[in-house]
Amino acid sequence: MSKAKKSLVCWALLSPFLVVVLFPYATMLSTSLKQKDEIFTFHRTWLPRDFYLGNFAELIFEKGFGRALVNSLAISVGATVLSLAVAIPAAYALTRMRVPAKGALTNYLLITQMISPIVLIVGLFRMFAYFGLVNSLLSVIIAHSAFFMAFAVWMLQSYFATIPKDLEEAAWMDGASRFSAFVRVFLPLCLPGVVVTAIFTFVNSWNEYAMSLTLLRQVSQQTAPVQIAFLTGTLYQIEWHLIMAATLLASVPVAIVFASIQRYLIGGMALGGVK
Amino acid sequence: MILIAPCLLLSVAVIGYPIFDVIRMSLFDVSRTGMVREFAGLTNFVKAFADPVFLQAARQTFVWTVCVVGGTLLVSVPIALILNEDFYGRTIARTIVLLPWAISLAMTAVVWRYVVNGDFGTLNMTLAALGLPFENYPWLADARMAFLIEIMVGILVSVPFTVTILLGGLTSIPESLYEASAIDGASSTKKFYYITMPLLWPFMQIALVLNVIYVFNSFPIIWIMTNGGPANRTDILITYVYKQAFAFGKLGNAAAGSVVMFAMLLVFAIVYLFLTKAQGARNDV
Numbered sequence: 001m002s003k004a005k006k007s008l009v010c011w012a013l014l015s016p017f018l019v020v021v022l023f024p025y026a027t028m029l030s031t032s033l034k035q036k037d038e039i040f041t042f043h044r045t046w047l048p049r050d051f052y053l054g055n056f057a058e059l060i061f062e063k064g065f066g067r068a069l070v071n072s073l074a075i076s077v078g079a080t081v082l083s084l085a086v087a088i089p090a091a092y093a094l095t096r097m098r099v100p101a102k103g104a105l106t107n108y109l110l111i112t113q114m115i116s117p118i119v120l121i122v123g124l125f126r127m128f129a130y131f132g133l134v135n136s137l138l139s140v141i142i143a144h145s146a147f148f149m150a151f152a153v154w155m156l157q158s159y160f161a162t163i164p165k166d167l168e169e170a171a172w173m174d175g176a177s178r179f180s181a182f183v184r185v186f187l188p189l190c191l192p193g194v195v196v197t198a199i200f201t202f203v204n205s206w207n208e209y210a211m212s213l214t215l216l217r218q219v220s221q222q223t224a225p226v227q228i229a230f231l232t233g234t235l236y237q238i239e240w241h242l243i244m245a246a247t248l249l250a251s252v253p254v255a256i257v258f259a260s261i262q263r264y265l266i267g268g269m270a271l272g273g274v275k
Numbered sequence: 276m277i278l279i280a281p282c283l284l285l286s287v288a289v290i291g292y293p294i295f296d297v298i299r300m301s302l303f304d305v306s307r308t309g310m311v312r313e314f315a316g317l318t319n320f321v322k323a324f325a326d327p328v329f330l331q332a333a334r335q336t337f338v339w340t341v342c343v344v345g346g347t348l349l350v351s352v353p354i355a356l357i358l359n360e361d362f363y364g365r366t367i368a369r370t371i372v373l374l375p376w377a378i379s380l381a382m383t384a385v386v387w388r389y390v391v392n393g394d395f396g397t398l399n400m401t402l403a404a405l406g407l408p409f410e411n412y413p414w415l416a417d418a419r420m421a422f423l424i425e426i427m428v429g430i431l432v433s434v435p436f437t438v439t440i441l442l443g444g445l446t447s448i449p450e451s452l453y454e455a456s457a458i459d460g461a462s463s464t465k466k467f468y469y470i471t472m473p474l475l476w477p478f479m480q481i482a483l484v485l486n487v488i489y490v491f492n493s494f495p496i497i498w499i500m501t502n503g504g505p506a507n508r509t510d511i512l513i514t515y516v517y518k519q520a521f522a523f524g525k526l527g528n529a530a531a532g533s534v535v536m537f538a539m540l541l542v543f544a545i546v547y548l549f550l551t552k553a554q555g556a557r558n559d560v
Contacts, residue, residue: 007362024386027397044400089278114544116492122520123293146289207379209495225381247382258377
């Protein structure tokens, strides 16, 4: 079979799944460019009447969705910085130093990664309430970091293990301290790994729903996913044209970033998943 | 050791303490406002297990987990096999398959809720345009249909992760095995059964266990699409627990439910550890 023919067969076999994946995107795009009256009529079409961009403006300036995007951004950046700040030293120690009870520690981290925060949400809420941190973005930053950190340690470890030890040892020979060898020699070498881990943590935090929903109880503090879900809960007519515009705004940039790191994920997952 | 301390501290404080707190609440009499009163033994658990809604949610959790995980594997294996072939536009196809992973589950759920909306949704619009009689069919009004749709969305969002793991497995199979079997005159079906399947099996096991863990406590899809309704017929344990705690203020009940789920998760996690350990041992030999 020639490659062209094979390609045709492959695409044909994949097409049912691809249609299901792309259907919601087509829906978002089509609906967000429509005006309200086009949605609530009997004769509806896929193609918007004229490509109307007013929904996006209304969303950001009148509905306060800009605020939600800013909240999401603050939380995701905060959670990424915090979890990397604790995960990088831990991953370095686990790959380069003798750590007592190393096996138990990695198993513990693995198990924490499997516990969904939602199972512990009652305890989590009470803890942050005790410290007066409910309704503070800080609580979500801390919670996200704690739950996404294990995965970061895991990914970083698999990258760190691929860097040859000789380079650092050479730096020590030249009189560099352990810390400066780490900062000047080791970190630049594993920058790609750190970047992929950071992006993955950022995307996870950006998309997280249950913790943000529970810990931030005021509308002005809602993150983008929470606010979008909140908008569908109105008693009167649900403004789908605005909601679809919101999902488009909140998902397309993240999807592009995610697509750009996907080939690293396939390698990293396979490394971490089976080792 | 100092290097690991911050990481451990954060994890013990934010994950360890709530575990302790939830277990404590499950064993005590807790007031609506969260005051822990006297020791109540297993009363909370007895109450939960006597609640017909809890039992119904437990049954539905079982159906939900089995259907989503089974369906995901059935869909993912052929997709991974195709994506492992060399064909034109493979990178684009891979990117599209992985797309649902990049989007918040909450937003996916919102969009699907609109897609299947009876009066305004794009599904009915498309079906009607094709001449099918679904002008105003309310997909989410009937519990069975709603649950089925939620299961399908669940499968859709689990496929990318599973395909990723399986692709990692497929690329690790050495090409030389296929070449050797071709010399021995093996057909492509035989190659699939005697080379691909056995070597892919460990990866399928891992995907299976991880998916059970993720799907078992997946919250946003059901919460947003139906909120467990109509009449609790699409509730799973996690939405039951959430309602008990944050809608009805029955913290003791919610804690008991959480502990039951936590215990089950721990069992799955231990199974996973054993699986990966066993494979690690086999790889070392």
